[in-house]
Amino acid sequence: MNLSGIPRNSLIGQNKAYGSLVYRYRWFDNDFGMFQSPVYLGASAEYGGVWTDENFSDAPLFLAGSVFAGIDSPVGPIMLSYGQVETGLRSFYLIIGSAY
Secondary structure (H helix, E strand, O other): OOOOOOOOOOOOOOEEEEEEEEEEEEEEEEEOOOOEEEEEEEEEEEEEEEEOOOOHHHOOOEEEEEEEEEEEEOOEEEEEEEEEEOOOOEEEEEEEOOOO
């Protein structure tokens, strides 16, 4: 959820502008056998970009968003997410143990 849809390490720059709005909804509580955990659904809207020169007005900025589902587990959060950028780039993510 940091410009979702853009592949990791594909943006390089010294300066960064970024903003996001994330909504997470606790859908229900589930018993997975070894542990009990709430199941979450959510979505994000993100806007930002990176650049190297000192002129912000020339910075390439992107609008992106994602939808996700996740649980809290003994090893940390487990999330499955789909993200897309206005340019058409899209990605699926499986995150285990860390939200970032």
